[in-house]
Amino acid sequence: MLKNICQKMLRRSLWVYHANSGGCNGCDIEVLNVLTPYYDAERFGIKLVGSPRHADVMLCQGPAMRSTACALRRAYEAMPAPKLVFAIGSCACGGGLWHDSYSVLGPVEKLLPVDFYIPGCPPRPEAILFGVAAAAGLVDKKVAPVRFKQAEFPIPRYHPEHLRGRGELVVYEKAERV
Amino acid sequence: MTSLLSKIREIMVGWNAGRVTLPYPAAPAPTPPRFRGRPIFDATKCIGCAGCANNCPAREILVYDVCQEIRILKYLGRRCTYCGRCADVCPEGAITMSGEFENATPAIGDIEQRLELFMSTCQRCGRCFTEPSPLEQLKLKGYRFDDLEHDRWVFRSQGYLENSPVVDDLTIELD
Numbered sequence: 107m108l109k110n111i112c113q114k115m116l117r118r119s120l121w122v123y124h125a126n127s128g129g130c131n132g133c134d135i136e137v138l139n140v141l142t143p144y145y146d147a148e149r150f151g152i153k154l155v156g157s158p159r160h161a162d163v164m165l166c167q168g169p170a171m172r173s174t175a176c177a178l179r180r181a182y183e184a185m186p187a188p189k190l191v192f193a194i195g196s197c198a199c200g201g202g203l204w205h206d207s208y209s210v211l212g213p214v215e216k217l218l219p220v221d222f223y224i225p226g227c228p229p230r231p232e233a234i235l236f237g238v239a240a241a242a243g244l245v246d247k248k249v250a251p252v253r254f255k256q257a258e259f260p261i262p263r264y265h266p267e268h269l270r271g272r273g274e275l276v277v278y279e280k281a282e283r284v
Numbered sequence: 285m286t287s288l289l290s291k292i293r294e295i296m297v298g299w300n301a302g303r304v305t306l307p308y309p310a311a312p313a314p315t316p317p318r319f320r321g322r323p324i325f326d327a328t329k330c331i332g333c334a335g336c337a338n339n340c341p342a343r344e345i346l347v348y349d350v351c352q353e354i355r356i357l358k359y360l361g362r363r364c365t366y367c368g369r370c371a372d373v374c375p376e377g378a379i380t381m382s383g384e385f386e387n388a389t390p391a392i393g394d395i396e397q398r399l400e401l402f403m404s405t406c407q408r409c410g411r412c413f414t415e416p417s418p419l420e421q422l423k424l425k426g427y428r429f430d431d432l433e434h435d436r437w438v439f440r441s442q443g444y445l446e447n448s449p450v451v452d453d454l455t456i457e458l459d
Contacts, residue, residue, distance in 0.1 A: 146305040196342070199392060200362025203342050213362070215392075224388045225395060227365035232313045237388030239309040248386045251393055254327035255400040 119151025120242070123161035123185070127178045127214065129168025129202075132228040133195040137165060139231045140238075147235060150242065158184045166218065169197040169204075170211040182218050190241070193220045194234060196227040320366045320381040325359060325397050329378035332357065332401040336370035336379060337430075345370065346430040355403050358432055361387075361395040 124137055140147045141154055155161050158181045170178065182191070193199045193214050201212040214220060224237040239245045270277055306313065315321070332355045337345040342363045348356045371379040387395050 143304050144306055145308060149305070196363040196365055200342070200344070200360070200364075202363055203365060205342070205363060222388060222390055223362075223392045225361060225364065226385065226387065230315075230385050232308050233385045233388060235308055236386045240388050241390075245309055247389050247394070248384075249322075249389050249394045251395075252325075252397040253400075254325075254398070256327060256402040 119153065120163050120190075120238070121153050121155045121161050122163045122165050123155055123158045123181070124165040124167065125158070125178060125181055127166065127168045127174040128171035128210075129195065129197050133167035133197075136228045136231055136234060137167070137194065140234050145231045145235055147238065150238065150244075152238060158182070159186065161185055162188070163190045163192060164218070165192050165194050166198045166214045166220070167194050168214075169202045170214045170217045172209050172211060175211060175217055178214070179217055190221045191218045192222045192224060192237065192241070194224045194237075195229060196225050199223045199225045315383040315385065319383050319385075320368050321384040322361065322366070322382055322387055322395065323359070323364070323368075323370055323379050324382045324384075325357070325399055326378045326380070327399045327401070329376045330357065330399060330401055331376055331378075332403050333375065335373045335375065339369050339373045341365070341367060341369065346432055346435065348430050348432045349403075353403055355401045356432060357399040357401060358435075359397040360435055361397070362392055 124134065126134055139145060141152075158164065162185075164182060164185060166178070168174075182189070191214070196202055198214045198220075201210060204210050205212060211217070222237055222241045224234055226233050229237075236245065240247050332347075334347040334355075334357070337347045337357070342365055344360045344362065344364050346358045346360070348358075350356060366381065368381050371377075371381050389395060
């Protein structure tokens with residue numbers, strides 16, 4: 107779905123606008139590192155623009171905070187459709203370490219519909235590049251949910267309700283299983 | 285003329301510097317040896333002591349006892365900062381900080397790990413082993429009731445907090 111949107115609607119290049127709604131600047135620096143010649147993101151057509159009105163993608167850094175919620179929402183509404191939102195860093199993905207603070211509302215998905223999550227604190231420049239490349243359909247995502255169930259160890263249990271009086275004796279009915 | 289010279293000089297500078305761009309998405313990028321990526325939970329080693337859940341600064345590891353024998357440990361990883369404290373406190377070494385950093389995903393539930401652990405009980409009575417003194421019973425780490433459906437911790441004093449007017453004001457403001 108997201109891949110189709112990216113490949114059809116945003117075929118030429120993604121112009122990104124990075125919105126920091128109360129992060130610590132760590133993710134900002136990593137995003138700027140992606141744009142340096144070492145991790146040249148401009149070879150994928152990614153360009154950082156200064157106004158949300160020019161942007162296709164919003165890179166959200168920092169949690170949704172009470173003081174910046176209104177501004178973040180207005181910046182999102184100013185973007186022309188089709189628009190994508192990338193949550194970068196553990197603050198934007200899950201609310202950050204101070205998720206239960208009075209000023210933090212939580213992850214940015216409480217305010218904006220987030221299309222892509224790049225966790226990390228901060229994510230490596232390679233991780234951001236991987237996220238952008240995965241969203242553009244160049245590489246496939248590598249994570250999948252892990253569910254593991256330990257095999258149940260067969261310990262028989264002693265249930266007092268299975269004790270039966272038989273004459274003078276008290277017999278445990280399921281004695282062979284104890 | 286000067287502009288042409290400056291262009292030529294720029295070409296020479298660029299020629300001498302060579303190519304610095306890393307071929308990252310095409311070729312794999314090796315991580316430094318002490319790099320901490322996504323923690324991997326080894327369910328065969330885990331004893332379910334919930335030390336990681338009690339020490340997680342982001343509170344992203346939830347533990348819930350569905351019954352006497354089965355304990356569910358859930359790592360959500362959304363706001364995990366990869367600090368490695370869970371791997372430090374794990375007595376069995378069941379958590380390893382892997383070098384995986386390519387965790388970008390369109391669905392945040394993809395980075396979740398869920399372990400269903402079998403907790404053995406006393407064969408004689410079927411109850412759990414009790415601690416000798418009341419103080420050690422307070423320090424017991426098991427039998428926590430986190431809210432796994434809503435992915436949050438349940439604090440013991442929640443009933444008290446719900447009646448408190450300050451907290452009610454806060455929830456109204458958030459809505």
